[in-house]
Amino acid sequence: MSAPLIDPDEPRFRLGLDEMDGTHLEFIDLVNRLAAADDAGFPALFEALVAHTEAHFEREDQWMTASGFPALHEHRGEHRRVLAELRNLGQRAANGRPVLARAYIREQLPSWFALHAATMDSALAAHLKAKPTG
DSSP: OOOOSOOTOOOGGGGGHHHHHHHHHHHHHHHHHHHHHHHHTTHHHHHHHHHHHHHHHHHHHHHHHTTTTTTTTHHHHHHHHHHHHHHHHHHHHHHTTOOOHHHHHHTTTTHHHHHHIIIIIIIHHHHHSSSSSO
């Protein structure tokens, strides 16, 4: 069995907010499953990744809006850019052209996620932990 594209046991993906960490682990699982998917299962699994990522980003957007996160526009813009790429590639995969989507999963998404989690999401997590609740 080959190593996962994204190691779910990496401590750097644990940002200290249970819901965010759980969502990130689900994302990692989908990416790793896509890397191993056969041609028959790839389009539906890619569609599941898109749906998961839409919900994932929507939840973060809610947190950012409700908490007055100062980097909301930059973070939201990054989410929109990645979702547009995923949707475009998902459409190609659904139409029987998965080559670019497979390359994106293997060559782009893991490094993007690592950087995004370490910068934008860690800043959001720190902001949310520092905000008083109530």
